[in-house]
Structure formats: C-alpha cells, structure tokens
Amino acid sequence: MDVRLRYYPRAHHPPLGDHEIHVWLATPDAGDFDPAAFLPLLSADERRRAETITAPESRRQFCAGRGILRTLLGQYTGTPAVEIPLAYSAHGKPHLAAEGSSAPLEFNVAHTHGMLAFAFCRYGPVGIDVEQIRSVEAIAVIVEHMFDEKEKAAFFRQPEKEKLRTFYRLWTRKESLGKAIGTGIGGQAAPGQAAAGRWMTMDWPLGASHHLAVTGVQGMFPPNIS
Ligand SMILES: CC(C)(COP(=O)(O)OP(=O)(O)OC[C@H]1O[C@@H](n2cnc3c(N)ncnc32)[C@H](O)[C@@H]1OP(=O)(O)O)[C@@H](O)C(=O)NCCC(=O)NCCS
Numbered sequence: 001m002d003v004r005l006r007y008y009p010r011a012h013h014p015p016l017g018d019h020e021i022h023v024w025l026a027t028p029d030a031g032d033f034d035p036a037a038f039l040p041l042l043s044a045d046e047r048r049r050a051e052t053i054t055a056p057e058s059r060r061q062f063c064a065g066r067g068i069l070r071t072l073l074g075q076y077t078g079t080p081a082v083e084i085p086l087a088y089s090a091h092g093k094p095h096l097a098a099e100g101s102s103a104p105l106e107f108n109v110a111h112t113h114g115m116l117a118f119a120f121c122r123y124g125p126v127g128i129d130v131e132q133i134r135s136v137e138a139i140a141v142i143v144e145h146m147f148d149e150k151e152k153a154a155f156f157r158q159p160e161k162e163k164l165r166t167f168y169r170l171w172t173r174k175e176s177l178g179k180a181i182g183t184g185i186g187g188q189a190a191p192g193q194a195a196a197g198r199w200m201t202m203d204w205p206l207g208a209s210h211h212l213a214v215t216g217v218q219g220m221f222p223p224n225i226s
Contacts, residue, residue, distance in 0.1 A: 016076060016105075021126055021216050024072060024118040025206070028064040029057075038067020041081040065116050069109055072118060076105055093182040108179050115210055124217030127180030129172040132210055139167055146186070147174070165205070172213035173201045180215040 016022055039047060046066050053059040070081035073096070077084070085097035096105060106125050110117045112132045119128040136142065143155050151170045158166045178185045181193050203213035 016120055016122060018122050019219070020123075021119055021121045021214060023128065023212070023214060024068070024120075025130075025212075026064065026068050026116040026118075027114060028061055028116060029114050036063065038063050038071075041067045041070045043082065043086070061111055061116065065109060065111055068116060069107070069118060072120065073105070073107065076120060089182050091182055091184055093179065093184075110175075110179070112210065115206070117212060119214050121216055123219070125180050125182065127176040127178065127215040128213070129175035129179060130206070130210055130212045131168050131172050133164065133168055133208065135164065136167060139163065143167065146171075165211070168211040169203055169213075172211050173203050173215075176203075176213040176215040177201055180217075 039050070042050065042063065050059055050063050050066075053062055067081075070084050073079070073084045074081035077096070086094050087097035088094050094109070095107075105120060105122055107118065107120045108126050108128045110128045110130045112130050113134075114132055115130050117128050117130040119126045140156075143152055147155065147170060151174070155163065155166050155170060175185050177199055180199060183193075198218060199215050200218050201213055201215040203211065206212050
C-alpha cells in the first residue's frame with residue numbers, strides 16, 4: 001500500500017491524502033512570530049480562556065497552539081480560521097463540530113516546553129504526543145506505576161544511559177495511543193476502541209531535545225516500519 005507519514009517543516013502543504021497523516025511542528029519560543037498575532041483567530045471562548053492563563057509562557061503557548069490549529073484546519077477545510085467550529089468530547093478531545101464529509105478530518109494537538117505538534121488525518125482518529133526530554137525524578141516508580149508489563153520489560157532491560165530516552169519513547173507512544181482513542185493516559189476505553197491490532201504507533205526522536213509519537217488506525221503506515 002502506498003502510504004506515507006510525512007513531516008512538513010514549512011508552512012505550505014500538499015492535499016491530505018486519504019491514507020496519510022500530516023504532522024506539523026511549531027517552535028513558539030523561537031521568537032520568529034508573535035503569538036498575539038493569533039488572538040484575532042481565536043473564538044470568544046478561547047480568548048476568554050487565554051485571559052485566565054496567568055503564566056505568560058503558558059498563555060503564549062495556548063494562543064499560538066489554537067491559532068496555528070485554526071489556521072491549519074482552515075487550510076484543510078477551506079473555512080476561515082476564526083469560524084472553525086471546535087467541540088470537545090467528554091474526555092476533552094477537540095474535534096470538528098460540523099463536518100458532513102464521509103471522510104471527516106480528524107486531528108490532535110500536543111504541546112511541551114518549546115514545541116507544539118499537530119496531526120491531521122482523514123482515515124480515522126489520530127493521536128499525537130511530543131515531550132521535551134528532561135531528567136525525570138523517581139523514573140522507576142513512574143514506570144512501575146504507569147506502564148504495562150511489556151513496557152516495563154522494555155524499560156528495565158536498557159542500560160542506564162538509554163533509560164531516559166526509552167522512557168520518553170514509551171511514554172509518548174502510550175500517550176499518543178490514549179489520545180487517538182480519546183481517553184488520554186490511563187483512561188478507560190469503550191469496548192472495541194482499544195482493541196489490539198486496531199491501532200499503529202510510530203515514534204521519532206526530534207534531535208536530542210524532544211521525542212514525538214503518532215498513533216493512527218492500522219492500514220495507515222507501511223507494514224515494514226515498526
Ligand atoms: C489528555 C491528556 C493526555 C493530555 O496530556 P498533556 O500531556 O497534559 O497534554 P498534551 O500536550 O499531550 O495534549 C494537550 C492537548 O490534547 C488535546 N486533548 C485534551 N484531551 C484529550 C483527550 N481526551 N484525547 C485526546 N486529546 C485530548 C487538547 O487539544 C489539548 O490541548 P489544549 O488544552 O490546548 O486544547 C491528559 O490530560 C489525560 O490523560 N487526561 C485524561 C482524560 C480526561 O479524562 N481528562 C479529564 C478532562 S474531562
């Protein structure tokens with residue numbers, strides 16, 4: 001099957017094929033854009049939410065995140081960014097409120113210090129996670145508490161110097177799956193939603209500083225990539 005997962009570092013993109021996931025990354029701290037410029041793109045609710053965020057970095061990140069999301073959704077759907085109708089599931093996953101298409105546009109968003117990540121897909125639900133690599137206190141306790149037996153084995157068999165990267169690899173994979181399903185991390189999936197074999201996850205190091213994972217429905221990715 002001719003299926004590709006593409007990563008576009010630039011602002012223009014080709015059409016989203018039925019069997020593709022587009023992944024976009026933005027670095028809002030890079031200083032090359034002003035998040036305030038996105039304010040006019042936000043809905044009234046989002047502007048109110050922005051006003052309640054007191055930490056300047058978090059507010060900048062929220063405005064940039066919503067502004068870029070709306071800009072990209074606007075490009076994919078042909079709708080003015082400010083008019084994009086966003087709604088939220090019971091677990092908080094945003095989605096397009098009104099899309100009559102037989103292949104509705106699915107998307108997901110993630111943010112971490114220094115980076116925003118967006119995934120778009122028409123084939124089925126999609127989840128994305130990006131994390132900044134930082135030292136983690138009591139990492140073994142978190143692994144014991146949060147990871148399943150297979151993940152624990154994968155973590156503990158690593159040499160010490162590989163453990164941190166492995167932790168983030170496993171974590172982003174797990175979180176992107178939870179976000180594709182819509183329950184988030186540790187949430188209870190509806191019957192069938194979490195079925196083994198339904199989903200496929202891929203992950204990538206983004207240099208030394210970040211790690212990214214994306215989950216889509218099986219059939220999205222070439223079978224020879226694991
Ligand atoms: C959803 C969750 C995985 C987010 O993790 P995080 O590391 O804090 O944040 P990330 O940067 O990865 O992702 C945040 C984005 O995910 C999206 N999101 C929120 N809830 C989501 C869900 N249930 N599924 C998928 N995506 C979700 C949102 O777009 C959010 O960005 P926003 O706040 O700017 O809208 C985590 O909060 C979680 O597991 N929550 C449990 C779900 C739940 O029941 N929440 C209670 C709210 S009703």
